[in-house]
Amino acid sequence: MKYKLGFGKDMLGIEIDDKDLLGVMQPNDVKIETSEIEEVRRAVRQPIDSNRLKDIVKPGEKVVIITSDITRPMPSKKVLPEILNELYDAGISKKDIKIVFGMGSHRKHTEQEQRYLVGDEIYEQIECLDSDVDDCVFMGETSFGTPVNIFRPVAEADRRICLGNIEYHYFAGYSGGAKAIMPGVSNREAIQANHSKMVMAEAKAGEMLSNPVRQDIDEVAKFVSIDFILNVILDEHKTIIKAVAGHHIAAHREGCEFLDKLYKVQIAQQADIVIVSPGGYPKDINLYQAQKALDNSKHAVKDGGVVILVASCKEGLGEHVFEKWMLGAQSSEEMIEKIQQHFELGGHKAAAIAMILEKCDIYLVSDLDAEFVKKLFMKPFKDIERAYNEAIKKTGISSKVYLMPYGGSTLPVLIP
Known part of the structure; x- marks a missing residue:
């Protein structure tokens, strides 16, 4: 089936075989009676x-x-x-x-x-x-x-x-x-x-x-x-x-x-690949904001898997200390060590991303320059289909997938 995820003020499409899709994390049904x-x-x-x-x-x-x-x-x-x-x-x-x-x-x-x-x-x-x-x-x-x-x-x-x-x-x-x-x-x-x-x-x-x-x-x-x-x-x-x-x-x-x-969504298992969007503008205006959706997605992906973050980031990284940390580190491990030794506002989000990079790969579908994305320890893409195909090459042809169209709001909770 074809699915769409928010990207800036537009939508991007992705086609996923039903047998590979573990689920689309939608909000639970709640009865609404008023405007x-x-x-x-x-x-x-x-x-x-x-x-x-x-x-x-x-x-x-x-x-x-x-x-x-x-x-x-x-x-x-x-x-x-x-x-x-x-x-x-x-x-x-x-x-x-x-x-x-x-x-x-x-x-x-x-x-x-x-x-x-x-x-x-x-x-x-x-x-x-x-x-x-x-x-x-x-x-x-x-x-x-x-x-x-x-x-x-x-x-x-x-x-x-x-x-x-x-x-x-x-x-x-x-x-x-x-x-x-x-x-x-x-x-x-x-x-x-x-x-x-x-x-x-x-x-x-x-x-x-x-x-x-x-x-x-x-x-x-x-x-x-x-x-x-x-x-x-x-x-x-x-x-x-x-x-x-x-x-x-x-x-x-x-x-x-x-x-x-x-918005709490219970899941029975983690996936090889999680495709997550913050939900479009303004939640993906920069990476500083889009990070929230990325952080929620970590609960749904297996160790060694791939998170595909679909976020325009048209305004770049969004915060100067965050940018300094993301671009100044030689490795993701360095950011984690640094935040433990000296907490710095802005650097905290860089360290949070680094902790996800220790768990899985991050493929970023964005408006950012490809070389710039590589400096963030992520793999750059311009469309979801190519990112998904590359993820399958890493995790295997029978990889299982979750879609998180509203990643900043949806919290996966693994059933014990």
Whole structure:
């Protein structure tokens, strides 16, 4: 049969014999009864372990709404109107509201990108700004030793509202919740201290309660309070199918439970070849973002097998420290040794890729130059068919295959 996977803003096709295909990892069936806007409105009006937002804020208070940057699929323009309506109903003036894009360590937005994220009407009525790692306020230190350095407008606000989408994160367990604050509006020192815990065994996708990275993230709320969250879960078409709102822990946990029902996929065996796509733009805008899908795919491939990563990476590697690590190492083993000796934000993703390279080969179908890809210790291709044929030459004519069209969202779990 012929299958299609997202690649940038287009699709690429691959034909696989039915007898060789172990499965296509699709989201599990979950009954959806409301439209996107109805679901957001329901969540905002029925908050979890919290009063309604309009009953929390008071006229004259300075309010910041923290939302995701362009590298995330969070549909801010769809959810912001419901949040703003609650604020207006409470008597909050537009001049007392700021929308802050949590940039973490990512590049700044263009004006066009900010407009795209919130919509023209909101952009022209409400002040929108990117967080700035060079303008932060120190607010304390977590029990894990992480400095809480927060973007000044967020630190100085009277009220903080966190938006985000919930999906699996390869070492924080899940995105969403207080992650809008840490790393969203934190400085590089704080992010590096938090992310350094990724080397611990419990820091993995789908792990919440014993995950030191997530525990550290949630503890940040003791220093910079979160008054309300609104998180959404998206289906494979980036449509909102579930929204949770209210308390930053209770609402987030309920969203994570829903995500597990939707995206955890049990598998009886691992495959010789896994073909994975992050799902297209914006999740494959660069390798720094596409790495999440790659990391999920490692759970589905045999040792010595091949992962075919289908990701445009039109903007290249996407982060300067990540690029330095990927291009500066003589081998994948060197990156693993280096991260154990000296954790560096950006280098952490290079080390995560290196750990996958220790398990299997990576064939990269992308828009990147072939010679450049070879420097990343990956095999370059321009189409999936050629990559698949080359993979079969390595793993054998009877190789078994998994397809992961939404690799950043789908977490394979091997049945014991």
